[in-house]
Every structure is written in structure tokens, then in C-alpha cells.
Amino acid sequence: MSQSLNDDLNRFDHTVDPEMDNSAYTLGPLQAGPPCCHPRPLIRVEHLSVRYGEKPALEEITLDIHRGCITALIGPSGCGKTTFLSVLNRLTDMIPGCRVAGRVRMGSTDLLHPALDVQALRREVGMIFQKPVPFPLSIRRNIELSLLEHRITKRSELDGIVEQVLTDVGLWNEVKDRLNAPAPALSGGQQQRLCIARALALEPGILLMDEPCSALDPIASGVVEDLIQRLRGRYTVIIVTHNLAQARRIANYAGFFWVKERAGTLIEFGQCRQIFESPNQDLTAAYVSGKRG
Amino acid sequence: MPEATAHSIAPLGITRDRLATFVIWSAALLVTGLFLWLISDILLGGITRLSWAFLTEPPFDAGRSGGIGPIIVSTGLILLVAIAASVPPALGTAILLAEFSRRESLFGRSVRLSLDVLAGVPSIVFGLFGNAFFCIYLGLGFSILSGGLTLACMVLPILIRTAEEGLRSAPDDYRLAAAALGLSRSAALMHLLLPTAMPALIAGLMLGIGRAMAETAALIFTSGYVDRMPDSLWDSGRALSVHIYDLTMNVAGGDANARAAALVLVVLLLLVNGAAMTLADRWRNARIVTA
Amino acid sequence: MNWSKLNTLFPSRADQPLLWLLRLCALTAATVVLLILTFLVIESRPALRDVGIARFFGDRSWHPTEGEYNFMPMLSGTVYCSLGALLLAVPSGIAAALFSRWYAPASVAGLFRRLIELLAGIPSVVYGLWGLTTLAPLIGRLHAPGTSLLAGILILALMILPTIALTADAALAAVPQAYLRGAAALGLSRWGMISGVALPATRSGIATGILLAAARAMGETMAVLMVCGNVVQYPDSLFDPVRTLTANIALEMAYAMGDHRAALFVSGLALMLLMLAMVGAAGLLSRGRRYA
Numbered sequence: 003m004s005q006s007l008n009d010d011l012n013r014f015d016h017t018v019d020p021e022m023d024n025s026a027y028t029l030g031p032l033q034a035g036p037p038c039c040h041p042r043p044l045i046r047v048e049h050l051s052v053r054y055g056e057k058p059a060l061e062e063i064t065l066d067i068h069r070g071c072i073t074a075l076i077g078p079s080g081c082g083k084t085t086f087l088s089v090l091n092r093l094t095d096m097i098p099g100c101r102v103a104g105r106v107r108m109g110s111t112d113l114l115h116p117a118l119d120v121q122a123l124r125r126e127v128g129m130i131f132q133k134p135v136p137f138p139l140s141i142r143r144n145i146e147l148s149l150l151e152h153r154i155t156k157r158s159e160l161d162g163i164v165e166q167v168l169t170d171v172g173l174w175n176e177v178k179d180r181l182n183a184p185a186p187a188l189s190g191g192q193q194q195r196l197c198i199a200r201a202l203a204l205e206p207g208i209l210l211m212d213e214p215c216s217a218l219d220p221i222a223s224g225v226v227e228d229l230i231q232r233l234r235g236r237y238t239v240i241i242v243t244h245n246l247a248q249a250r251r252i253a254n255y256a257g258f259f260w261v262k263e264r265a266g267t268l269i270e271f272g273q274c275r276q277i278f279e280s281p282n283q284d285l286t287a288a289y290v291s292g293k294r295g
Numbered sequence: 296m297p298e299a300t301a302h303s304i305a306p307l308g309i310t311r312d313r314l315a316t317f318v319i320w321s322a323a324l325l326v327t328g329l330f331l332w333l334i335s336d337i338l339l340g341g342i343t344r345l346s347w348a349f350l351t352e353p354p355f356d357a358g359r360s361g362g363i364g365p366i367i368v369s370t371g372l373i374l375l376v377a378i379a380a381s382v383p384p385a386l387g388t389a390i391l392l393a394e395f396s397r398r399e400s401l402f403g404r405s406v407r408l409s410l411d412v413l414a415g416v417p418s419i420v421f422g423l424f425g426n427a428f429f430c431i432y433l434g435l436g437f438s439i440l441s442g443g444l445t446l447a448c449m450v451l452p453i454l455i456r457t458a459e460e461g462l463r464s465a466p467d468d469y470r471l472a473a474a475a476l477g478l479s480r481s482a483a484l485m486h487l488l489l490p491t492a493m494p495a496l497i498a499g500l501m502l503g504i505g506r507a508m509a510e511t512a513a514l515i516f517t518s519g520y521v522d523r524m525p526d527s528l529w530d531s532g533r534a535l536s537v538h539i540y541d542l543t544m545n546v547a548g549g550d551a552n553a554r555a556a557a558l559v560l561v562v563l564l565l566l567v568n569g570a571a572m573t574l575a576d577r578w579r580n581a582r583i584v585t586a
Numbered sequence: 587m588n589w590s591k592l593n594t595l596f597p598s599r600a601d602q603p604l605l606w607l608l609r610l611c612a613l614t615a616a617t618v619v620l621l622i623l624t625f626l627v628i629e630s631r632p633a634l635r636d637v638g639i640a641r642f643f644g645d646r647s648w649h650p651t652e653g654e655y656n657f658m659p660m661l662s663g664t665v666y667c668s669l670g671a672l673l674l675a676v677p678s679g680i681a682a683a684l685f686s687r688w689y690a691p692a693s694v695a696g697l698f699r700r701l702i703e704l705l706a707g708i709p710s711v712v713y714g715l716w717g718l719t720t721l722a723p724l725i726g727r728l729h730a731p732g733t734s735l736l737a738g739i740l741i742l743a744l745m746i747l748p749t750i751a752l753t754a755d756a757a758l759a760a761v762p763q764a765y766l767r768g769a770a771a772l773g774l775s776r777w778g779m780i781s782g783v784a785l786p787a788t789r790s791g792i793a794t795g796i797l798l799a800a801a802r803a804m805g806e807t808m809a810v811l812m813v814c815g816n817v818v819q820y821p822d823s824l825f826d827p828v829r830t831l832t833a834n835i836a837l838e839m840a841y842a843m844g845d846h847r848a849a850l851f852v853s854g855l856a857l858m859l860l861m862l863a864m865v866g867a868a869g870l871l872s873r874g875r876r877y878a
Contacts, residue, residue, distance in 0.1 A: 096474060098397060121600070125477035135472040138491055147486055148476040197472075204477060315777035319689050322681035323698065326751075329744065330705050333716050340719075387611020395605060406612055409619040415865035416622065416858055417805025419832045423854045424622045426839065427629050448618045455615065479600040509709030512807035512832070516839050536711045536808075543715045544812055550719050557712045568707050 044069040044208070044238055045090065045113075050104035051265075052085050052094065058265035059085045063104070065257055065271045067208075072230065072239040074249035074274065077259030077289070082266025083242040086259075087210045089113075090240070091127040092120045125152075128201030132213040134193035136185035141177055144185045144196060145203050167199040171229055191222020195229065209233065211241040215248065227252060246290060250278050258286045341558030344551055350559070354522050357546045358538065363556055365524035369439060369532025370508070372525060373518055376443025377507050381451050382500065389458030394484060414452040418512040421449050425517035437531040442518025449513060450503035457499025461492035494574045501571030505564055511536040535560050626855045633848030642852065648818045650838070650846035657853060659818050663735070663828035666821060667810055668803040670739035671746055676796055678743075679750030684780060686751075687758045699755065706748035714812030717741040722813055729825040733815035736824040741809050746799040753798065757791025758784060790871050797868040801861045807832040831857055 043066035052060040060082040067073055075083045085094070090113065094100045106113040113123065125148075137144050145164050154160055164181070168174040173195045177188070185196055194214060201209060211230065215223040231252050233239055243249050249256055256277040260269045270277060270286045281287045288294040352362030388406065396403040425445030435441045465488050473483035489496075511534070519531035520541060533541070539556050542549030637655050645656035682702065686695045717737055726732025761784050769779040785792075815827020816837060829837075831853050842850055 091475060093471060093475060096471065121477045121479060123477075124475055129475035131468070131472060131475075133468065135466075135468040137469060137472070137487055139487070147473075148478055150486070151478055151482040200476065309775060312775035312777040315780070316689065319681045319685050322678045323685035323690070326678060326682050326747065327698065327701065330701055333708075333713075333744070334704075336716060336720055337712065384611040384614040387608045388615045391605075391608040391612045395608065406616055409616050411865060411869060412862055413619050413622075415801060415861045417807070417832065417861055419805070419807040419835050420622075420626070420854045420858050423629070423835065423839070423851055424625050427625045427851070428621060432625070448622070451615055451618060481601050481604045484604075505707060509707070509711075511709070511711040512836060515836060536709055539711050539715055540808060540812070543718055553715055554719075557715050561708060561712060564707055564709065565704070568703075 041066070041071075042069045043067065045106065045108050048105040048107075050086075050089065050102070050106060052082070052089060052103075053101045054097065055099040060089075061262070061265040061267050063266075063268045065268060067238060067240060068255060069238055070235050071254040072234050072241060072252055073255040073257065074253035075240065075242045075257045075259060076244070076246060076249050077266075077269075078261070079244070080266075081259040081261045083259050084212050085266070087129065087212055087240065087242060090208070090210055091124045091129055092118070093124075093129070095120060125204045126206050127208045127210060128204060128206035129210040130194070130197055130201060130212065130214045133217050134190060134197050136188065136193045136196055138184065138186055140182045141185045141188070141196060142181040145200050148200070148204055163203050167202045168196075170202055171195040171199045172225070173199060189222065191218050191225055194218060194222070194226055198226075198229065206237070208238045208240070211239065213242050213244060216244060246278075246292075250274065258283075258289060260285060260289070337554060337557050337561060340551070340554035341556075344555035345558060349555060353524065354538075354552075357549070358522065358542045358552055359546060359548050360552070363535065363538060363552075363559065365522060366533050366535055366538045366556070367559075369518070369525050370535045372439045372528065372532060373443045373446065373514070373534055374504060374507055376440055376528065377446035377450060378500070378504065380444055380447035381454055381503070385451055385454035386458055386496070389455050389462060390484065392455070393459045393462035394480065394488070410452040410455055413448070414456075416449075418449065418510055421445055421513040422516045424448070425513060430517060435529070437517065437519030437521075438529045439518055439525055439532040440528045442514045442532070442534065443528075445513050445517045446507040446510060449510065450507050453503045453506060454499055457502060458492070458496050461495025461499065462488060464495065465491045494577055498571045498575040501567050501574070505567045505571070508560070508564060508567065509536060510534075511540050515540075535563075622858075626851055626858065629851040630848055630855050633845050633852050636845055637849065642849075648834075650842070650849060653845075655845075655849050657831070657856075659820055660829050660831045660834045660853070662820055663738075663814070664804055664830040664832070666735055666828065667738045667742055667814070667830055668800060670735070671742035671803050672796065672800055674739065674743035675747045675750055675799065679747045679795075679799075680754050680792065682747065682751040683754035683758055686755060688776060688780065702748045702751050705744075706752060710745060710806060710808040711812075713741055713745050714809040717809060717813035725825070731815060731827065733813055733827055734825045735814065735821045735828045738810045738814040738828065738830070739824070741813050742803050742806060745806065745809060746803050749799040749802055750792075750795050753795025754788070754792045757788040757795070760791070761787050794868045794871045797864050797871065801864040801868070804864075805832065805857065805861050807836050811836050 045067040047066070048064050050060060050063040051058065063082075063086065075086065077083060088094045088097070089102060089106060092113065094102055102114055104114075112118070137147065139147070142164055145167060146160055149160060149163065154163070165174060165178075168177065173192060176192065177183075185193065188196060194217075198209075198214075214230070215226050218226060227248060230239060230241065234252075234254075241249075241253070253274040255272065256274045257271040258269045258277060258281075259266050261267075270281060270283045272282075277286060278290050281290060285294070349362040350367065351364045353365050354363060355361035392403055392406060422445070425441055425448075429435050429441040429444050430437060435444075469487055469491070470483060473487055474480075478486075514534050514537050518534060518537070520533055520537065521531035522533045522538065523530075525532040535556060539553050539560065542553035542556065633655070642655055642657045645654045647654055648656050648659060682698075686698045686702075690698055717740070718733070721740060722732040722734075722737045724732075725734060725737050765783050765787060766779060769783040774782060810830050811833040814830060814833060816829045816833055817827040818829050818834075819826065821828045835850050835854060838846070839850055
């Protein structure tokens with residue numbers, strides 16, 4: 003299952019800008035601005051609805067997530083953005099009474115199929131939460147935890163992965179001397195980057211980010227935002243954010259959610275620049291200009 | 296000055312307040328006094344007899360002289376049997392309750408109800424049950440095994456309750472984050488949730504041991520009175536608390552040794568309870584740091 | 587629309603073996619309760635059949651060797667001891683809780699609470715030892731023989747006081763600060779605040795503690811066995827020896843045979859049901875709130 007999911011994903015090349023000092027990173031330079039890739043849909047969501055018990059949370063969402071791009075989901079609180087993310091890695095399974103309808107396909111795989119191996123799916127689709135959730139273990143153990151259960155047990159291989167993912171998130175130089183220190187002792191921004199590293203260690207193709215910066219101070223938030231930009235191209239990123247400026251800075255695509263009749267709906271979806279500069283819907287225009295929301 | 300004004304407004308309230316203060320202080324002093332009396336009595340009565348020899352020698356003359364060596368060994372064996380028999384089912388039940396069933400589910404409620412029932416059973420009734428089931432029905436006779444198994448039934452609710460609470464207090468964020476990393480529930484449990492809850496689990500275990508160690512009534516008809524060194528788990532063995540009871544009630548002139556044995560029992564209990572409390576505190580602090 | 591209900595709580599395939607193991611554990615734990623009830627009933631059956639419930643209350647006295655099985659004297663012993671102990675322990679236990687929460691200086695309050703916790707942990711056989719060797723002789727000087735209903739009441743009161751004090755303390759700690767600030771803002775005195783706001787707000791919590799303490803008092807065996815004198819009779823005064831139901835079981839199990847033994851199991855079953863009713867009532871009172 004994991005293999006077939008992986009086959010659906012093509013990794014992108016990226017060129018290195020010699021002007022930039024990238025010694026701390028292996029991901030390559032910042033790719034600024036949203037002139038994007040050719041739209042090649044990776045996940046196709048059609049008529050997706052979600053209910054908690056009898057309470058509708060999402061109604062009739064249809065959109066495509068494009069390969070290698072950053073897709074931002076914007077909109078006011080409580081309009082179902084987080085629920086949308088949880089459908090994509092089936093964390094909705096863990097919510098009692100949650101029911102899902104519609105079609106969500108990744109390549110030829112039906113993500114809503116009851117017999118889908120959700121563990122394989124979740125290894126392919128990583129998730130970062132709003133509040134960093136470092137496990138109360140050592141920094142090293144946080145990253146190794148998910149690897150140990152699967153294939154990797156060799157010490158040298160584990161060490162290699164730990165170093166690589168920590169370098170990827172720019173944390174290696176900060177923590178390389180104290181890998182055995184407890185992870186909860188890190189600062190908020192470091193914790194969030196550790197959580198990203200933990201997700202990257204599984205070599206996912208897709209990263210879901212649920213307001214990854216909103217619990218951080220402005221400086222840590224900036225560092226994490228830079229990091230997300232560096233992920234572009236290598237990973238398909240879907241990010242929920244309340245910060246319109248941030249969405250505008252980093253995203254290639256944007257989807258605008260709004261609450262209609264007490265259920266979240268997708269008002270408009272398109273290229274980020276188009277959503278912000280020439281929205282088709284009045285509601286979108288009002289929201290992105292700050293008149294509503 | 297303000298007191299004078301208050302006095303002129305509500306003299307009755309102030310009088311009552313003073314009276315209540317007086318009554319409460321005297322009640323607290325009385326309680327403290329009584330308890331200090333009790334503790335000092337046991338301490339002073341027992342400490343003169345206490346020696347290394349007392350702890351290791353066998354009792355002579357029905358316990359009037361000699362020590363409590365075999366009795367400590369029997370107590371230890373009974374506790375070991377109780378722990379070995381109660382910890383695995385208790386841990387399993389707690390995990391099932393905390394991780395695989397919702398707090399309000401029918402299954403969870405019925406298991407919890409039966410645990411409340413178990414926790415409410417008087418210890419002498421555990422003695423009756425142990426005698427009828429382990430000693431006679433299973434043919435184990437008066438033995439350390441019978442006594443230990445009876446105590447295992449008795450501490451089951453404590454162990455399950457504390458373990459369930461310990462596991463539940465691990466934040467749900469951990470479960471979500473572990474699931475998002477593709478971990479199975481078993482793996483999350485083994486590598487993440489059990490280690491997180493470990494201090495709470497051990498604190499609960501200590502509470503259970505303390506309860507079992509203090510127990511007398513359930514042991515009289517299950518593990519018996521024999522004060523020889525036990526040869527095996529199928530031998531009868533006298534627990535420390537039973538020894539204290541026997542010396543006080545049935546042996547004229549056994550008081551002094553009974554006090555010494557009581558002192559040993561209380562000190563052991565204090566150590567166990569202290570360990571439980573320290574662990575629980577450390578666990579609470581660790582959670583504060585994490586949060 | 588086609589709603590799919592995804593497998594909630596999703597024990598995946600990898601989790602199945604563990605889940606079966608856990609179910610086995612829970613089954614074992616639940617079986618213990620059933621086993622206890624079953625064996626108590628099985629062992630009681632001969633007496634219920636041959637003697638009958640009416641004779642447990644109607645026989646002339648408790649002479650099991652002569653076929654007389656009246657439980658009433660022992661039941662009265664249990665009730666007198668428990669009620670007397672509650673009468674003493676409830677006010678002083680609540681006073682102790684109030685003391686540690688509002689009257690004692692901070693350093694003393696901590697020590698005082700530790701002391702109470704310590705006493706909650708002292709085994710009943712040690713209370714019995716102390717009662718028999720220290721308290722009973724003192725009472726004996728006042729009125730022979732010393733081992734008496736009074737000694738039982740005093741020892742039981744000491745034993746259940748920590749239960750009441752600790753549950754009341756926990757309940758008082760849960761009173762919202764806003765209530766107390768509100769009371770202070772009204773210019774109430776300390777006692778006015780306690781009697782007017784704090785105690786009424788914690789009524790159900792304190793009642794739960796009292797019920798649990800009562801259950802503990804009725805189920806207590808060793809201490810009352812050691813200090814009460816164990817004479818089967820209706821006491822005329824506080825200085826008369828009495829025998830409680832629990833002490834009766836402990837004293838006679840060693841040699842009881844046939845209907846006698848079965849009668850003891852009947853009293854055990856009755857005790858268990860009584861305690862269950864009280865614990866159940868405590869559970870209803872606290873309505874889902876946890877008690878240790």
C-alpha cells in the first residue's frame with residue numbers, strides 16, 4: 003500500500019542558488035513567491051461532506067491538491083479547515099461519531115475506503131498540529147519512535163535519518179550536542195520544528211499543517227515559515243492558516259472556507275494570486291481585504 | 296479601631312466567629328494530640344525491643360520472645376503472590392478501559408461498576424470468599440498462595456483505578472500525534488503512553504501494596520497462623536498483621552513483641568506510602584513541565 | 587447521500603492480538619466480582635434453606651451449637667458502634683478539614699494534613715493493638731471490664747476521622763475562589779463565609795465522605811474485634827462489651843461447621859449487600875465525581 007502511494011508521487015528537482023548560504027539546510031534555497039508549477043492534481047476531493055453525529059461540519063467540498071505545491075486554506079475559525087485536513091490522513095477515524103461522505107482519491111487509491119491501511123496512509127501523509135506535541139521523550143527518541151515500529155532498527159541507519167531530518171528543519175546545529183535531552187525542554191519554535199522533522203523522518207509525500215505558526219512567537223514563526231517555503235517542490239504541502247499575509251507569501255494555491263448554514267463550505271479555490279488580487283466572489287474579496295471575518 | 300465599628304454593627308456575628316475559631320482550634324488540637332499519643336505509644340513501646348536479632352530470629356514461646364524473621368518472609372511471599380496475580384489483569388483492564396473504550400460506553404460503565412462493588416466489599420468478606428474458594432474449592436488449603444490470591448482480588452480495584460487514571464491523564468494530543476505518525480495503537484501504548492504513565496502506575500502499585508500489607512481479616516482464614524519459616528508457597532505462613540493480632544489477643548504477655556512488630560509494620564507502610572507519594576508528585580511535576 | 591461511518595477507535599489489524607489479550611484481562615477482573623457473589627451465595631444456601639431468614643431475627647439468641655441463630659444482638663453491636671463513631675468523627679473530621687484549609691497557618695496546615703494522611707494509612711490491627719493495650723485499661727479504670735462498646739466507638743471514630751477529614755478537605759478545596767471572594771466582599775466574617783458559603787457548597791462532597799466512612803466503620807473487623815469484648819448481648823450502657831457482625835465471623839469461622847458456617851456466610855453476604863448500598867449511595871451523591 004505504501005509503495006503504491008509512493009509511486010503516485012514524483013519528487014521535484016530544485017536548483018541551488020549559489021548566492022545563498024544554505025549550509026544549515028539540505029532542502030535547497032528559498033523559492034520565493036508563488037509563480038507555480040503546472041497544475042498536476044495529486045489528491046482529488048469530490049463532494050466531500052463530514053458530520054459529527056448529526057452536526058454537519060463540512061458540506062460538498064470539491065477541490066484538487068496539486069503536486070509539489072503549497073496550498074493554503076484560509077477562512078474564519080470553525081469553518082471546517084482542520085476537519086478537512088483530518089480527512090486526508092483519516093484522523094477522522096479517531097473522532098467518535100464522525101461520518102464522511104464523498105470521494106477522496108490519491109492517484110488510483112480511494113482514501114475513504116474502509117479497508118485502507120490507515121497506518122500506511124499516515125506514513126505517506128504527515129501532519130503537523132497547531133500546538134507542537136513533542137512526546138515526553140528524548141529528542142532522538144521522538145524521531146526514532148515511528149521508525150522503530152517499521153523497518154529500521156540499525157543504529158547507524160537511525161542516526162543517519164535523525165541527523166538528516168534535523169538538518170532539514172535547521173535544528174541540527176542547535177541540538178546536536180543534546181540529542182538525549184528531553185524534547186519538552188526545547189523552546190516552542192524548536193518543538194514545532196522537531197515535530198516537522200519527526201514527520202519528515204517517515205519520508206512522506208504530503209504534509210498537512212494545521213496553523214503550524216499560530217502558537218509561536220513572531221521570530222519562531224518566521225523561522226518555521228521559511229522552513230515551509232523550503233519544503234515546496236519536495237513535498238506537497240497543505241497548510242491551514244489564519245494569517246492572510248502568511249498565506250499570500252508562501253502559497254501557490256488558496257482555498258477560502260466560510261460557514262454557510264452552520265456547515266463549512268468552500269467558497270472559492272484557485273491560484274493564490276488570483277484569490278488575493280482578483281477574487282471571483284464578493285465574500286472572498288471582503289474577507290481577503292479584511293472587511294469581513 | 297475597625298474591630299470596634301464592626302462590633303457595633305454585628306456583635307452576634309463576631310461572637311459566633313470567635314466561638315467557631317475556638318472550637319475548630321480545639322478540635323484540631325484534640326485530634327493532633329490523640330494521634331501523637333497513638334504514634335508515640337507505638338514508637339516508644341516498640342523501639343526498645345527492636346534489633347537486628349528481632350527482625351531475623353524465629354519467634355519462641357508463641358511469640359512472647361524471639362523475633363519475627365519467618366513472619367517477615369511469609370509477609371513478603373504473600374505480597375509477591377498478590378502482586379504477581381493482580382498486576383497483569385489490572386494493567387490489561389486499565390488499558391482496555393482507558394485506551395479502547397469511551398468513558399461512557401456500556402462496557403466501560405459495567406466494568407467500572409463491578410470494580411466499585413469489589414472496592415466496597417469488607418475485608419472479612421474477602422476472607423470468607425478466599426476460604427471458600429481458594430482454600431477449599433481449589434484445594435489450596437491454608438497457604439501463602441491462598442492468602443496472596445485473596446489479597447490480589449482485594450487490591451484489583453485500586454490498581455485498575457490508578458492505572459486507568461494514569462493512562463487517561465496522558466494528553467489526547469499524544470494519541471493523535473502518534474496516530475498521525477502512522478503508529479499502531481499497540482506501538483503508541485508500548486513506546487509512548489505506558490512510559491509516560493509509568494510513575495502513576497508505580498504509585499498505584501505502591502498504594503495496592505500498602506493496602507495488602509495492612510490487611511489482617513482477609514488473611515486469618517486463608518494464609519493461616521503457622522509461624523514457622525515457610526518451605527513453599529503451599530505452606531501456611533503468618534503475615535505480620537496476623538502476628539500482631541495473635542500476640543495481642545491470644546497470647547498473654549505478648550504485648551511488648553506485638554508493639555515491636557506493629558512498629559515494623561508501620562515503618563514499612565510509611566516507606567511504601569512515601570515512595571508512592573514521591574512518585575506521584577514527580578509525575579505531576581513532569582506533567583506540568585510538559586504542558 | 588452515502589455516509590460512511592469509519593471504524594471509530596480503529597483498532598487496526600496490528601492491534602487485534604493485543605486487544606484480545608486485554609479483553610481476557612478485563613474478563614478476569616470482572617469474573618472476580620461474580621465469583622465472590624457466587625461463592626457467598628453457594629455457601630450461604632444451606633442456612634437460608636434449613637434455617638430460613640425469619641429465624642435470623644426471631645430466634646431467642648445466638649447459640650449456633652444449639653441451633654439458635656439470632657443475628658440481632660450482633661447487628662445492634664455493629665449499628666451502635668458505627669453510629670457512635672460517626673457521631674464523634676463527623677464533627678471533628680469536618681473541623682479538622684476546616685482547620686487545615688482556613689484556620690491553620692500555612693506551614694502548620696501542611697503538617698496537619700500529612701498527619702491525617704499518615705493516620706489514614708495505619709492498619710486497623712495497629713489501632714486494635716493500641717485500643718486494647720492503652721485505651722481499654724483506661725476505660726476499665728472508670729468502669730470494668732474496659733473492653734466495651736465505648737472503646738469500640740472511640741477506636742472506630744479515630745479510624746474513620748481521616749476518611750471524613752480528607753474527603754471534606756478535598757471538597758472544600760474545590761469550592762470556587764469566586765464564591766469565597768464574593769462572601770468576603772459582602773463583609774462576612776470567616777465563620778460567616780464558612781457556614782454561609784463554603785459548607786453549603788460542599789454538602790454533597792462531605793455527605794459522600796460520611797457515607798464512605800460509615801461503610802468503613804461497618805465493615806471494619808480487626809479493631810472492633812480486639813477492643814469490644816465480644817460478648818453476644820444487647821448493651822445496656824456504653825461500658826458493656828458487645829460483639830459486631832464482623833467480629834463474630836472472625837471469631838467463629840475457625841471452628842464453624844455445617845449450618846453454623848453457612849450462617850456466618852449469610853452474615854457476610856448481608857454485610858456485603860449493606861456496604862454496596864452505601865457505596866452505591868455515595869456514588870450517586872458524588873454523581874460521577876471520583877473518590878479514592
